[in-house]
Amino acid sequence: MTAHGLGSLLPWILLVAALAVHVPPTSGMYEDQIGKFDWHQQYIGAVRQAAFDQSAPVSKRIFVGTESNVVAAINSRTGQLAWRHVQERGDPWGVDAVLHKNSVLVTVCSGGDAVRAWDPASGTLLWEFLAKEKNDSPAKALLVEGKQNDRSYVESVAVLTKKTLRILSAVDGHEMVSTEVWSSGESGGTAVLHQASNGQLFAISISSQSTIQIVSYTHVPGKGYEAVKRVVPAGWALPQSTQCVVTGDNFLVCSEASSNSLHTMSLVDGSAFSAVPLLSLGFNSWQPDSLAIRAVQVGRKEVVLRLAKDHYVLLQATASTVTVLKDLPDVYTTTTARSQERDIMFVVKKGSKDELVVTGLYLENLKEDPALTQMIARQLHYGSPQQVTVYTFLKRDGATGYRALLQMEDQSLLMLQQLQGNQGHVMWQRNEALASISAVDQVDLPVSETESKFEEEFGEESEEDLSVWQMFTRRISTQLEQLKDLADKFEEYRKPKAKQVEKQLERDPFNLRKMIVAVTSAGKLYGLDSANGDVVWQYFLPNIRCFSQGEMYLFVQRTTAHFPHPPQAMLVAQEKATGNGLVFTFNPTTGQPVNTSSAAGIPQPFKVLQANLLPVMNNHHLHPVMIVDSDHGVHIFPPSSSVLSVLKKNNGKIFLHAADLAKSTLTGFSLATSQDGTVELAQAWHLSLPIPSQKIVGVVPRRANEHVHSQGRVLSDRSVMYKYLNPNLLAVVTEGIERDIPLLTLYLVDAVTGQVVYSMQHKRASGPIHLVHSENWVVYHYWNGKFRRHEMTVLELFESQGDRNSTTFSSLSTQSLPLVLQQAYIFPTGLAAMAVSNTERGITARSLLLALPNGGLMTFPKNILDPRRPIIPTKQHQEEGVYPYMPELHINPMTLLTYNQSVEGIRGIHIGAAGLESTSVVLAYGLDLFYTRIMPSQMFDVLKEDFDYFFISSILLGLVMATLITHRLAAMKTLNRSWR
Structure with missing residues (x-):
């Protein structure tokens, strides 16, 4: 082709290239992206009562009431929630009763103060009745049946509280009868409510005066209910441990563990109980704490007695005798x-x-x-x-x-x-223990098998022990394993998804996929895949429970970074039988115990005061756990000589603190190692709060593994305000009353010296208080009673402005106090939990995670809570990027991580660092679980998901084509010029 011909085609080539690269930029979030990096799991908690649906010929739903005060319907074929209602939060009793017959569904909660009727199909609230008794014990309830045209129907709902019997209409819930059965001094135990076959109602209560009171109610047309009360002596009865049931032929049967007997009486005309010893029934052994009795079914004469956790007996009782029908071991x-x-x-x-x-x-x-x-x-x-x-x-x-x-x-x-x-089949299962998580952590997954080969090659084995030939053969074998693994991946990729073999969890390139280790109050341990929330492993410890504050201690002693050593975690809990401590060590990625001989944990002969993960490691890269008992004795797990040698080198350099909530005192200790190798606590300081009525409600230290990238803040005049970065600083919050005025106080205490670095008071303020402590700042949220609003206060600490003399100083003089800047804001709503983001290197800007009471989870940039925000900004403030001060903080719906979902009952937020500096992984847990990723400073270290690869590829292709064309034209031009 001649130069003239190529030159004539050049405009067309440039036109085609321009059309190819001219792609309009677009941005947006599609519906299918929702749920790609987050997941939400709904739970109901421990089920207290359950009933299959009777409103349809084929039961497709199960109605349940739980200890978390949740009423829900579960699809009986799939296990999914058909509908769910979370009732009054903070109710210690949960759902007292779930009453269901035909198309009537009624629930009773809050000790009988709340009675609600629901539509069984949709869960719509039909009516509700609310009382204001504030009962301190569960209520009893039943459906009162009537007859019309020889057919029974639900006429009303009878609810028996500690003092009152109410009869509500089953149609609209209006109160038909309300009568005081007995005063609070007369009733001391759990009541029994029974309807006889003739429609007569019986209310039975065990009095604290060793009597049983029986009140019978007879409906008289035109007059209402007539009550007849009688008191029966029962010296054996204890209000808190005696259980009574009524048989179908109106006999009252009671069991009491301390008397080792059953007591029977006619409910209609009986005046005294007849005692039947358990020995006379042929039973020589039973468990007093397991002894319980219940009726077989309404209208039946039989009762079931539980002698032990795995032993029942079927009985039939009369006014004076008890007959064993069948032993059920x-x-x-x-x-x-x-x-x-x-x-x-x-x-x-x-x-x-x-x-x-x-x-x-x-x-x-x-x-x-x-x-x-x-x-x-x-x-x-x-x-x-x-x-x-x-x-x-x-x-x-x-x-x-x-x-x-x-x-x-x-x-x-x-x-x-x-x-x-x-043969039986498990159709579905629900892990409801995840609704009561007590401790949680996120653990890095192990590397792939191929990468582990490189870890072995460059592991702890010294290269001096290997010859050059051995090192060469190891490298060749490792690379051959890589080729084999690549071929296996291609082979697996060609298979249909149904035939693909599920591989073990392994770490992804950016370490975004984690193993969520959760410990529940029921003693169940779970390992969840953070990618989708699936249960990877589960382990049950039936002999443990939470400590008095409702928590357990979970420590990751060794991560997956120390190959070939497996990761290891330790759980410190309380043993149910003795109340002493119990230690359980396990692999957090598989859930298997480290020692099979201690699969149920190792009970300890002491009560646990607190437990801490020590900042030192032994020769196996294992962080020991220090447990302090109630007598301030120190116990190291696992005990080893290498740990003791490390502690001797750090003698007097490791500090801890203990807070006495009852006495409102703080005590600091240092870890000391004696000559004989024992570890002891030496008291370093003691701090008593100045106001006696104060009560410590929270002690929040800084995160132990927190990284701080920026050491100061550069001002507009190029000067630097250096952050006060004290890793031992404690934020202590107290509540109290001074001169009949609520008082909230914040103390910043140095955990090494016991010095109060700063304190401030909020009069007419109260909790609930949510506080986060990170870097050099503290943010806390509280209720302002004077203005009746929620407020949020931020404190930032900087080094004092005075110049230090590094040559002339006195060791006796205290360190100069930091400069504290503070500012308060009005927040539009209360909070359920609060946390702060965390990244691998601390370069990314911090962001607050706020759990709202309505179930929302939102991010809130920390730079908005800047105590330097001026009312009238200057050019210097604008140059620094400081916002002008506005007292009201607004909730931006775009910052809600949960979109339009509601995460019920959030109690805590756990944040982990990913391999990407821009990303943090967030787990919000409570009644529900919600997991997502956040990027407080946007994703700056990798390309975004919506990056236009076609656009940039078209530009690069166009530039390459233009380069080749211009190179060809330049060469031809040079050649033509040479021939002239």
Whole structure:
């Protein structure tokens, strides 16, 4: 082609290149991106009562009431929530009763102060009745039935509280009857409410005067209810431990552990109890703390007595005698259902091969039906069954079939379906223990198998111990393993998704995928995949509970960074039986205990005051845990000579503090090592708060692994305000009353010297208080009672402005106090929890994570809470980027991480650092779980997800084409010029 021909095509080539690269820029978030980097799991908590739906011919829902005061409907086929309502928060009793019959669904909570009726299908609130008694014990309730045209229907709802009996209309909830049954001094224990076959109501209570009071109510047309009260002596009865039930033929049967007897009496005309010793029934052993009694079913004459956690007995009682109908050993729990006009008792018991067996026996002849028996493999991480609810139905062949809902010891729910033969099937499960997380941490996942080969190559083994040939062969074998792994990946990628083998969790390039280790108050440990929230592993410790403050200690002693040593974590909890401490060490990525001999944990012979992770490591890269007992004794786990040698080198350099909430005092200790190798605590300082009525409500130190990148703030005149970065600074918050005025006080205390660095008071202010402490600043949220609003105060500490003399000083003089800047703001709402973002190097700007009471989770930039914000900004402030001061802080809906979702009951926020400096991973936990990523300073270290690769590729391609064309033209021009 000649130069003239190529020159004539040049305008067309440039036009095509311009059209190719001219792509309009677009930005936005699509609907399918929601949920890509976050997930939300809804829970209901430990189930207290459950009932299958009776409003439809085929039961598709299970109505439950939980200890978290939640009323919900669960799809019986999938386990998903059909609807859920979280009632009054902070109720210590939860849901007292779930009453369901036909199309009526009524719940009672708050000790009988709140009664609500729901639509079973949609969960719509039909009516509610609210009282203001503020009862301190659960209420009893039942549905009062009437008859019309020989058909029974729900006429009203009877609710018995500690003092009052109320009868509410089942149609609209209006109060039909309200009568005071007994005064608070007369009633001291759990009451019993019973309706006889003739419609008569009985209210029974165990008095603190060793009597049992019985009040009968008879409905008289036109006059209402007439009450008859009588008192029966019961010297054996204790209000808190005696349990009573009423049989279908109106006999009152009570069990009391201390008397080792059953006590019976006629409810209609009885005047004294008849005692029946358990020994006379042929039982020689029982567990007093497990002794309990309940009726088999409304209208039946039988009762069920629990002698131990795995031993029941079926009884029949009269006014003076008790007869044993059937002994039920190795039985965990029982229930009764009705099918084809026959009552069936279903029992859950141990199998011959340690499996769970659910079987049914007909009460008319007490014979088991093999067709109603099913067996499932018992999983130890569920514990023992605690409660069973059964729904019966007719199969196509006319036989009776059933589904069983099991509530396990770890608060899990299992739905069992009978298959062919006696084989059972778990249709679904719900891990409701995750609604009560007590301690949580996020652990890095282990590296892939290929990367671990490199870790072995450059591991702890010294290169001096290997020859050059050995090192060469190791490198070649490692690279061959890489090639094999690459071929396996291609082979796996070609397979259909259904046939792909699920690989073990491994670390991603940016370390965004974590293992969430959660410890629940039920003693259940979970390992969750942060990518989707799936349960990777679970482990159950039935013998532990939380400490008095509702928490447990969870420490990661060794991460996955120290290959080939496996990661290790330690849980410090309280043993149920003794109240002493219990230590359990496990692998946080697999959930397996470190020592199989101590699979249930190691009980300790002391009570735990506090536990801390020491900032030193032994020769196995393991951080020891220091536990301080109630006598201020020190215990190191694991005890080793290498740890003691490290502690000797740091003798007197490790400090800790203890807060006495009752006495409102703070005490500082230093860790001292004696000559014989024992570790002791030496008191370094003691601080008593100046106002006696103050009560410590929070002690917040700085995060132990917090990184601070910037050491100061550059001002407009190029001077620097250096941050006061004291890693030992404590933020102590107290509440009290001074001269009948609520008082909130904040103290900043040096944990090494005990010096009060700064303090400030807020009069007419109170909690709940939420505080975060990071770098050189403190932010806390509280209630201002004077102006009746929520406020947020920020403190920032800087080094004093005076020049220091580094050559002339006195060791006796105290360090100069820091410069404290403070400012307060009005916040539009209360908070459920508050936390601060954390990154790997601390370069990214800090951001606050705020959990709102309505279930929202939002980010709030820290630079808005700047105490230097001026009312009238100057040019210097504008140059520094300081906003002008505005007292009101607004909630920007664009900062809500939860979009339009509600995360119920948030109690805490855990933030972990990812491999990307711009990113933090956030877990909000409470009744629900919510996980997401945040980027306080935007994503500055990798390309964004919506980056226009086509646009930049088109530009690069156009530039390459233009370079080649111009190079060709320049060469031809040079050649033509040479021929002239």
